[in-house]
Amino acid sequence: MNRLAELRKKRGVSLNQMASELTRHGFKITDATLSNYENEKREPKLETWELLADYFNVTPQYLVGWLNE
Template structure:
């Protein structure tokens, strides 16, 4: 589950207003919010800039906000690498989060040395 709808509502914007500000169709934004369509990497970055948030946070990462700056950098790097590696696969945000958590767990427990 991504956080686009939550952040849009926090800003007090309708889909139409947000679409106008971002020069995007409100129907496309609605599909992004509801998980029926996945934004491209450059669109995630545009949305992250708009909301002053990270791409992983927008995509629903639950641990991102509590990470220190070094961990956030690693997390962002792994997320970008996953986007490139799995570009042709339609991974759900929940699946991506599980993969990232597995990698983080493995690093924390010394499984990657």
């Protein structure tokens, strides 16, 4: 499991809930896209990593797995 899935589950939200929250904040994304990111079928663009990191209040480097803190 990658950090995106780990952080989402820790927050206790479904893929659908997360997609809805992000969309409400102006970042249009689907639960299917998030699932592809979690299952490493697709790689987010840098801008997307940054937005997702902001959503979880972590650094993009942590979310990607480059840092442990």
